[in-house]
Amino acid sequence: MGYSVVKRSIIKGRRDKIWNWRCRWSIVTIAAIALIFYNAVANIWLLHPTACPVISTASPSDPPSCEPCIDTVPNSAIDDDPIAKLDLRLGRWDGSRSYRLFDYAAVGELYSEVSSNSKVCLATQSSIERLHELLRIAAHWTGPISVAVFVAGDELRLLRAFTTWLFRCQPEIYSRVALHIATPAERPGVHGVVPSWARDCRSKPLPPGERRADTVAWRARHPYPQNHMRNQARKNCHTSYVFLVDVDIVPSKGMAASLDKFLTTAPKCSLCAYVVPTYELDKRVATFPSSKSELLRLSRNKLAIPFHRKVFIYNQYASNFSRWEASGGNETSETHISHNVTNFELLYEPFYVAPDTVPAHDERFLGYGFTRNTQVYEMFLIGYQFRVLSPIFTIHWGLQARRNRPLWREKQNEKNRKHFETFKRELFARYRRDPLHLLKRPQQKKT
Numbered sequence: 550m551g552y553s554v555v556k557r558s559i560i561k562g563r564r565d566k567i568w569n570w571r572c573r574w575s576i577v578t579i580a581a582i583a584l585i586f587y588n589a590v591a592n593i594w595l596l597h598p599t600a601c602p603v604i605s606t607a608s609p610s611d612p613p614s615c616e617p618c619i620d621t622v623p624n625s626a627i628d629d630d631p632i633a634k635l636d637l638r639l640g641r642w643d644g645s646r647s648y649r650l651f652d653y654a655a656v657g658e659l660y661s662e663v664s665s666n667s668k669v670c671l672a673t674q675s676s677i678e679r680l681h682e683l684l685r686i687a688a689h690w691t692g693p694i695s696v697a698v699f700v701a702g703d704e705l706r707l708l709r710a711f712t713t714w715l716f717r718c719q720p721e722i723y724s725r726v727a728l729h730i731a732t733p734a735e736r737p738g739v740h741g742v743v744p745s746w747a748r749d750c751r752s753k754p755l756p757p758g759e760r761r762a763d764t765v766a767w768r769a770r771h772p773y774p775q776n777h778m779r780n781q782a783r784k785n786c787h788t789s790y791v792f793l794v795d796v797d798i799v800p801s802k803g804m805a806a807s808l809d810k811f812l813t814t815a816p817k818c819s820l821c822a823y824v825v826p827t828y829e830l831d832k833r834v835a836t837f838p839s840s841k842s843e844l845l846r847l848s849r850n851k852l853a854i855p856f857h858r859k860v861f862i863y864n865q866y867a868s869n870f871s872r873w874e875a876s877g878g879n880e881t882s883e884t885h886i887s888h889n890v891t892n893f894e895l896l897y898e899p900f901y902v903a904p905d906t907v908p909a910h911d912e913r914f915l916g917y918g919f920t921r922n923t924q925v926y927e928m929f930l931i932g933y934q935f936r937v938l939s940p941i942f943t944i945h946w947g948l949q950a951r952r953n954r955p956l957w958r959e960k961q962n963e964k965n966r967k968h969f970e971t972f973k974r975e976l977f978a979r980y981r982r983d984p985l986h987l988l989k990r991p992q993q994k995k996t
């Protein structure tokens with residue numbers, strides 16, 4: 550669906566809604582005014598058949614058409630703060646009864662339509678302080694987007710503000726987004742007052758420093774339930790395929806349309822996962838690489854490197870970037886399979902496109918460490934093949950260095966590492982396979 554077509558149909562949809570609402574009331578009001586006026590005129594006419602100094606501000610001659618009402622409709626008639634109506638006592642509980650989950654807290658008017666016309670839905674999750682990064686994804690991804698947002702305490706009012714801002718200022722994006730919420734039982738979201746930037750399209754949404762200090766402190770002491778959020782975002786996608794990414798991973802331009810085309814013609818493969826390579830880009834690079842050739846040029850100049858190569862090399866190593874780069878970018882612009890992953894290894898965690906029948910993300914892993922690679926490993930045990938796509942790619946803005954990792958993150962990682970021992974025993978029992986000999990292997994120390 551073209552951008553302008555989408556925009557036009559949103560505007561039309563909203564106009565129809567407002568029109569219906571206004572129209573109903575206008576007709577009633579006009580009829581009432583007309584009746585009163587008629588009565589008054591009739592009385593005066595009957596009592597004083599000569600002079601007729603009627604002073605009336607109401608105009609009985611208003612045409613019964615409702616078209617002109619649109620420009621004068623008060624803002625409150627448009628529902629630009631859908632989350633305000635959320636009953637915070639009604640979310641469904643997660644397995645540990647620690648979080649309440651609200652699906653479709655806000656949903657764009659074209660989300661279901663765009664979903665039925667697309668092959669791939671982009672699923673992502675975010676905390677409130679990184680949610681602005683969604684705009685970078687949405688600027689490139691033209692298909693449906695399912696996003697789960699974590700809010701604690703007064704962060705909810707900021708999410709409401711962001712939703713209102715998106716509705717008013719980026720209607721094309723809002724129209725194809727479904728937004729879900731997860732909130733902790735221990736510190737549930739509270740409605741509060743929506744800041745004024747919500748209705749000001751000249752402001753940037755979600756300026757830092759708006760959260761209460763006690764909320765910030767609470768958040769710092771508690772892990773972010775990323776796998777809950779991933780599952781919530783995934784399970785609310787309605788396309789045949791899901792592309793799950795972290796909110797700071799930006800797809801290359803035109804990816805949604807290109808994937809649609811590829812998946813329409815790709816041979817059926819129920820156990821295939823299509824890997825989209827991810828690069829880290831130096832922040833000094835001003836513009837998003839417009840093509841694979843440009844990305845490879847940046848890579849040759851060390852301004853782009855495979856994601857996590859420095860921080861955690863296993864993350865993408867099995868994708869085999871040297872094979873991906875071998876073409877030098879001299880290849881078709883249509884999405885195609887570059888090569889298969891042949892050396893799967895533990896802790897591999899690519900971003901991939903697959904039907905959402907892949908295993909869920911284990912929600913016992915909280916915070917950082919082992920959250921995605923355990924899910925990918927389970928896919929490998931089931932027998933999924935990973936096929937690397939080209940020339941599409943994704944970008945993480947900013948090169949990562951190990952020293953940037955805070956201590957709390959290492960602590961969460963340690964906790965999850967212990968849980969990983971349980972997890973791999975469970976997998977072995979379930980699938981009766983241990984192709985990487987994990988049960989005999991000493992713990993992987995480096996993450």
Ligand SMILES: *[C@@H]1O[C@H](CO)[C@@H](O)[C@H](O)[C@H]1NC(C)=O
Nearest residue numbers: 866867868869871872891892
């Ligand atoms: C990458 O591909 C090359 C062949 O093109 C192969 O020699 C190498 O082993 C592969 N590496 C990985 C990690 O798969």
Ligand SMILES: *[C@@H]1O[C@H](CO)[C@@H](O)[C@H](O)[C@H]1NC(C)=O
Nearest residue numbers: 842875876877878879880881
């Ligand atoms: C690109 O590939 C085509 C076909 O494989 C080849 O004919 C052409 O010379 C290549 N161009 C460059 C710049 O390598």
Ligand SMILES: *[C@@H]1O[C@H](CO)[C@@H](O)[C@H](O)[C@H]1NC(C)=O
Nearest residue numbers: 886887888889890934935936
């Ligand atoms: C990937 O593997 C499949 C099945 O094992 C094979 O049919 C296909 O040709 C391979 N693709 C590439 C690009 O090597």
